[in-house]
Amino acid sequence: MMKSLNEMISIADKYGASDIHLVTGLIPTMRKNGLIANLDENDSSVFTSEASKNIIDTILNKYQKNSLEDKGDANLSYTCQSIFKEKILRTRVNVFKDLRGYSFALRLINENIPTMQELLLPHSIQSLIKKEHGLIVVTGPTGSGKSTTIASMLETINNTKNIHILTIEDPVEYYYRSKKSLISQREVGENCISFSAGLKAALREDPDVILVGEMRDAETIEMALAAAETGHLVLTTLHTADVVQSIDRMMQYFPANQQEQIRMQLANSFEGIIAQKLFLKNGGGRVAAFEILLRTPATINLIRTGRAFELKDYMSNRDGMQTMDESITDLKRRNYLKHLMVLQ
Incomplete structure (x- = not known):
């Protein structure tokens, strides 16, 4: 059964992923340590066109929907509560049209801003x-x-x-x-x-x-x-x-x-x-x-x-x-x- 967007973001956060990719007709994937893997190895449900339209109707405002229609893509941020723990999860979202329908690329944003020293900035x-x-x-x-x-x-x-x-x-x-x-x-x-x-x-x-x-x-x-x-x-x-x-x-x-x-x-x-x-x-x-x-x-x-x-x-x-x-x-x-x- 296809997971909700909040569930998928929560799973990606649980596994320390940096990104989620949702492509119509394919199994949801995540990027962890730079490599693509299935979001849930125990779930082979594909991301459907109905699911994509539901997400668009739910999280995009009028300006973003117009951008998607006119330009073929839109940028937005999306915030939800983790289903696993008391934690707010923030993402940067790009939704775009492709040959399969609508696809989504979500970047998980760390709530804590690392210091310059932690990033090893010269x-x-x-x-x-x-x-x-x-x-x-x-x-x-x-x-x-x-x-x-x-x-x-x-x-x-x-x-x-x-x-x-x-x-x-x-x-x-x-x-x-x-x-x-x-x-x-x-x-x-x-x-x-x-x-x-x-x-x-x-x-x-x-x-x-x-x-x-x-x-x-x-x-x-x-x-x-x-x-x-x-x-x-x-x-x-x-x-x-x-x-x-x-x-x-x-x-x-x-x-x-x-x-x-x-x-x-x-x-x-x-x-x-x-x-x-x-x-x-x-x-x-x-x-x-x-x-x-x-x-x-x-x-x-x-x-x-x-x-x-x-x-x-x-x-x-x-x-x-x-x-x-x-x-x-x-x-x-x-x-x-x-x-x-x-x-x-």
Whole structure:
């Protein structure tokens, strides 16, 4: 018998899974330590079209249903009570159309935000939160831990600085409780119509630090760069494999006649670009390796002059920077890595 959504989320949490995948006509699966497995090895019930429609009717609001109909997918957050213990379970949900009907990808969100030390963030990344303004980009494939890295940075700021933090997310993932900082969280679709609209409004809302969940269009990139140039610390993400690709990706959103201007703005405003990948960790769990680009006169000049392809050679063990290979080698030396399969 097909389990309810709350039951499936509870089972995934019980087994320490990071994701749930529900595909019409197939057995529900989960991702645990980077690998796909059946959600319940004792249950071979397939996920039906009726079940998918019921979930859509139950958890999507009007805006999200319109997005699903018009664009073929929708993002939202969903919260439920565990059926096994007194625990609230939060998920980030993407529902999308495919050849079989509707499918769902749910990311389980840890209620406790790990510290930067627990995530083994290099000291040069930890130092970035001391900056008062500029752009910090965290990049990597889907499921590589970008949101958790940024959450650990924001929570450290929250614990140490008397400032205003504003987040614009699609959907809201980690919930923050204001501590030393005042934190305002906005969700695209619920509280603003887009990242760019949220950013435009943010400049009138007196923030010191702004989290932009993702830079996914030219207008959002322009607004993020403008906010970083005008005295705000802006943290955001991209979906690229490494530092150089992240710079190229930002340029590709703009026509050729505008790319030089965007390169200049990026060179003037960036403080750090971090690429990360997840690997299986000795003793269980996962550990991230980091490629790190920091603001120096040399890196500013390479970006400004359109020579981002030279950055990888320059990053090697210099001024707190490192390449991905160097980070992996260091994790091996410290006996953190179980093996070198990149996890999603």
